[in-house]
Amino acid sequence: MINSNENLLSLYVHWPYCESKCPYCDFNSHVIQDVDINQWIASFRNQLYNMKDELTKKNIRFTNLNTIFFGGGTPSLMPLEIIEAILDICNDIYGFREDTEITLEANPSSYDGKKFLKFKKLGINRLSIGVQSLNDAQLKFLGRLHNTNDVEVALKDASNIFDNISVDLIYALYGQNLTDWINELESFLKTHKLQHISLYQLTIEEGTKFFKDYKNGFIKQIDNDLAAEFYVVSNEILNDFEFVKYEISNYAKKGFKCRHNLNYWNSENWIGVGPGAYGRLWSSNRKKFRIEYQNYKNPKTWLSNNLFKSEFEKVTKLNSNVSDIDTLTMGLRLNDGVDISKIKNKSVINFHSLKDLQNRKIISFDNGNLKVNEKHMIKLNSIINFLINT
Numbered sequence: 001m002i003n004s005n006e007n008l009l010s011l012y013v014h015w016p017y018c019e020s021k022c023p024y025c026d027f028n029s030h031v032i033q034d035v036d037i038n039q040w041i042a043s044f045r046n047q048l049y050n051m052k053d054e055l056t057k058k059n060i061r062f063t064n065l066n067t068i069f070f071g072g073g074t075p076s077l078m079p080l081e082i083i084e085a086i087l088d089i090c091n092d093i094y095g096f097r098e099d100t101e102i103t104l105e106a107n108p109s110s111y112d113g114k115k116f117l118k119f120k121k122l123g124i125n126r127l128s129i130g131v132q133s134l135n136d137a138q139l140k141f142l143g144r145l146h147n148t149n150d151v152e153v154a155l156k157d158a159s160n161i162f163d164n165i166s167v168d169l170i171y172a173l174y175g176q177n178l179t180d181w182i183n184e185l186e187s188f189l190k191t192h193k194l195q196h197i198s199l200y201q202l203t204i205e206e207g208t209k210f211f212k213d214y215k216n217g218f219i220k221q222i223d224n225d226l227a228a229e230f231y232v233v234s235n236e237i238l239n240d241f242e243f244v245k246y247e248i249s250n251y252a253k254k255g256f257k258c259r260h261n262l263n264y265w266n267s268e269n270w271i272g273v274g275p276g277a278y279g280r281l282w283s284s285n286r287k288k289f290r291i292e293y294q295n296y297k298n299p300k301t302w303l304s305n306n307l308f309k310s311e312f313e314k315v316t317k318l319n320s321n322v323s324d325i326d327t328l329t330m331g332l333r334l335n336d337g338v339d340i341s342k343i344k345n346k347s348v349i350n351f352h353s354l355k356d357l358q359n360r361k362i363i364s365f366d367n368g369n370l371k372v373n374e375k376h377m378i379k380l381n382s383i384i385n386f387l388i389n390t
């Protein structure tokens, strides 16, 4: 159990390689290259020890790691030796709780059943599977290497091994038929026993192939009103299947909220290791200021800068205004909202906007938490822009 005086410390590990680059994806992911296992282990080791020194210097007290998240890229492509080494190092310098949540992202095209079993043996206890779509034509459009049949097999294998499985889905694509989506989602939820779902509406991100295609008129975006309809209907269906929405895009069965992501949304402490990963730690007298540690993004640059010593690309002291805005922006994503006592400088909130949003029942206060009311969640970004004094 977690003692309320303790800091919750999470670790994010970034694996930057994938089998191919999906046209919508702006994550730090690159087509897989030769991997020198020993070099990667050495660089992860140096980073982990270096961060431990930072925690000691800042006098940040915590008891063991609360969560670890292997994200990517495609961590299911990671050589097992690297995962094992990272977990051993973590055990050595940080230690685990009895209930440390250890998630790994897996793609249906880059695993075999035996590998799932090995993940489990290494200590992974939560699998997040990139299903992405429940329809073969859409999987093709999204540039995925798997089809719906591969999804069936992957989920069957996973559920024989893990009792905490999450899936990522992308929906609200241009041209997607709402009735088809309803049928696909219902049948998917009837067939598979899942504990968590991340449901994202497709966004066109700058720098991606889809962004170019969009600019050139080859692809279009769904109309906003229809996207809102997709959101409402999906919430209803998930609710019928006992998934509770706890964040704008995340739904969990009872007891299965993602503790790692909650750490981000609640603006707690976390360490980030691997190319492009970033971490944030509060100063020792918590909540005064935060420090952000940004890793080199390019995998080779990251590797060479951590091989013999550990070096970040940038270390930034985030002043209390920046931290307050971040705490507010992240916290409002949650259904429970943000504990307003965490906001040190209340003037980051525009009080005219606050009153206006309250009068229009768009936001409300509930037990000291400021929250966006359920049916307005779909407009979260514009609500935040209106609410915050930048």
Ligand SMILES: C[S@@+](CC[C@H](N)C(=O)[O-])C[C@H]1O[C@@H](n2cnc3c(N)ncnc32)[C@H](O)[C@@H]1O
Pocket: 018, 024, 025, 026, 027, 071, 072, 073, 074, 075, 105, 106, 107, 129, 130, 131, 132, 168, 169, 170, 200, 201, 202, 203, 204, 205
């Ligand atoms: C780091 S990525 C996924 C990891 C894994 N390699 C995969 O593809 O399954 C995290 C998730 O973000 C979502 N995502 C990425 N780009 C997106 C976009 N442009 N629009 C909506 N969702 C997106 C996808 O659902 C994806 O699974």
Ligand code: SF4
Pocket: 017, 018, 019, 020, 021, 022, 025, 026, 027, 029, 072, 073, 074, 107, 130
């Ligand atoms: S969506 Fe996943 S598999 Fe596709 S490029 Fe991004 S990280 Fe890699």
